[in-house]
Amino acid sequence: MAANPDDDLMQIAAARVSDRAMQMATEPGFILVAVGPGHNGGDGLFAARNLARSGHRVVIWLVTGRAHPQGVVAARQAGIRFIDSLTVMRMLPDIILVIDAIIGLGARPGLPERVNWFAEACQTLSIPVLAIDLPSGLTADHHQRSAHHMTADVTVTFAAPKLCHLAQPAASFCGDVEIADVGLDLPEPDIRQMQRVDVARWWPWPTAYADKYSRGVLGVDTGSDRYPGAAVLSVVGAVYSGVGMVRFNGPKRVADFVVDRQPSVTVGQGRVQAWLAGCGWGPENGRERLAPILDSGVPTIVDAEALDDLPGQLPGGWLLTPHAGELAAMLDTSRAEVVDYPIEAAREAASRWRTTVLLKGATQYVAEPDGRVTLAVPGPAWTAQAGSGDVLAGICGTLMAAGLPAWKAAAIGASVQALAAAHRPGPFPPDVVATAIPEVLAGMAELIGRQAILAGAFTPNSIAAQ
Structure with a gap:
């Protein structure tokens, strides 16, 4: 990490996410980026900027009201509209893709109460979800699922898969997992997945x-x-x-x-x-x-x-x-x-x-x-x-x-x-x-x-x- 300052890695990660989102967003409508306060949210904000520059209609929901400062600035400079939870509810029928950038690695299992309804609504309305790192609410280093979590159609994670992507029952909620190379030199793991x-x-x-x-x-x-x-x-x-x-x-x-x-x-x-x-x-x-x-x-x-x-x-x-x-x-x-x-x-x-x-x-x-x-x-x-x-x-x-x-x-x-x-x-x-x-x-x-x-x-x- 010392050789790769956070923002450099974040830009690489955001580019991988926005590229995959463009492949998924093939119908007219809005892309909703649900953003949390950590680096995972920063990845989502810069991905939103990339999508807006490419001509996609993007809206951002700051789930906790806080987010990566530089990412917020970049999104606002790209002309992206920030919306609140009530507007999210009204817009859901017009959302063609959700980018889940709420909670990333190192978080506790489960979702904040204010997000549970959102996860359930995405499921009920069959809105495709692209998760960054892992579906929010799951735990990276554990195979179990929590009571409340997002369910992804595609998960883009970086450098290497995490246990939740590989082991059941959590793996069932990650969708298709894609590993994006962000240039990290990783040590030999003590857990491996057969191919x-x-x-x-x-x-x-x-x-x-x-x-x-x-x-x-x-x-x-x-x-x-x-x-x-x-x-x-x-x-x-x-x-x-x-x-x-x-x-x-x-x-x-x-x-x-x-x-x-x-x-x-x-x-x-x-x-x-x-x-x-x-x-x-x-x-x-x-x-x-x-x-x-x-x-x-x-x-x-x-x-x-x-x-x-x-x-x-x-x-x-x-x-x-x-x-x-x-x-x-x-x-x-x-x-x-x-x-x-x-x-x-x-x-x-x-x-x-x-x-x-x-x-x-x-x-x-x-x-x-x-x-x-x-x-x-x-x-x-x-x-x-x-x-x-x-x-x-x-x-x-x-x-x-x-x-x-x-x-x-x-x-x-x-x-x-x-x-x-x-x-x-x-x-x-x-x-x-x-x-x-x-x-x-x-x-x-x-x-x-x-x-x-x-x-x-x-x-x-x-x-x-x-």
């Missing part, structure tokens, strides 16, 4: 000379007489994400049930590169079932009831996959506490057990023991369904059996499941969503191949190796 390209780059594509063993053998001990479907779903996740081989070691009657539905699965002991345990175990005999897996020293995905019987120290390279209720039980806290502070809870568990934790939910957080957190690619709400976690555990098993570290397997696994659900939208059950994974991966492989060939990196026959 589709990351899945493509990091997926363990098989080589032309691969066999089932080199692609990875996954040992699976899941299911019980009470929950045989969990075993099937965990195996389905592994099979449709391309595991080299599954060795199923669950109960005999469950094994028959699994093989009947997935005939490529083998049953019995043998060498494996990773284990998957816990899905559908039920409350009985968890400690006895987990003991031989612990003794094996092989990287393991631990899900569902197996999370209840964790020792105080785990071998390196394990992955725990709780949902909020399971993580709350692990940490001896309430589910509400985990829902309100998911990153803190996931980090605490990762630190306590010195292993990677994938906290499942509307936003999926992958926490590593050193505190770094990766957010998976988001998926449609249809995936909030019983059995999705079992399928996800199987996908992560494929990736860990292929040799990926736990954090990467978790982030890619959760992301590819979300991409498969988006590829096949609708209320498809988790096992059907899993069948879309090969289509998603095939599309990625084709795209990577074309790009690599154009770049001269390798020939079509070598895409698998890459």
Whole structure:
């Protein structure tokens, strides 16, 4: 900031906002800029000046009566009319775009009482809203929404996204988030967001000379007489994400049930590169079932009831996959506490057990023991369904059996499941969503191949190796 005086950054930010507003304001009418007292309001005032100079009809509402002094002067010099709240109410039917410059970064959640009606009116009248930095009333560094906030169609933020833009439920109210480069040199973050390209780059594509063993053998001990479907779903996740081989070691009657539905699965002991345990175990005999897996020293995905019987120290390279209720039980806290502070809870568990934790939910957080957190690619709400976690555990098993570290397997696994659900939208059950994974991966492989060939990196026959 010392190298970039406030007004210089403000002019850059205002230019980005006014450019985006011009793209949105395509009908006759007024652009209303709602301005608060901080730098966020200053961005809005200079953006209003730019729009007025470009011939747009602009009006400004100073929400608190106070605003950035230089911005006010610039707006008045551009001939922009300042209006009060009563005039705002009368003009709303003629407003074609609202620029939300009321509250920016660092503010408390919620809106001033005098603004609540305005946020509701914009929603009721379906007036497009362009938010600067974030919709006013949300909190930049928190995923939760407040009781009262603006809802944006587009949010323009600067330098980097904030947590509220990425994590649910706040992200749903930010609309399309656009990151504007304002020339800041930022440090490496400790929270990251996966992108589709990351899945493509990091997926363990098989080589032309691969066999089932080199692609990875996954040992699976899941299911019980009470929950045989969990075993099937965990195996389905592994099979449709391309595991080299599954060795199923669950109960005999469950094994028959699994093989009947997935005939490529083998049953019995043998060498494996990773284990998957816990899905559908039920409350009985968890400690006895987990003991031989612990003794094996092989990287393991631990899900569902197996999370209840964790020792105080785990071998390196394990992955725990709780949902909020399971993580709350692990940490001896309430589910509400985990829902309100998911990153803190996931980090605490990762630190306590010195292993990677994938906290499942509307936003999926992958926490590593050193505190770094990766957010998976988001998926449609249809995936909030019983059995999705079992399928996800199987996908992560494929990736860990292929040799990926736990954090990467978790982030890619959760992301590819979300991409498969988006590829096949609708209320498809988790096992059907899993069948879309090969289509998603095939599309990625084709795209990577074309790009690599154009770049001269390798020939079509070598895409698998890459």
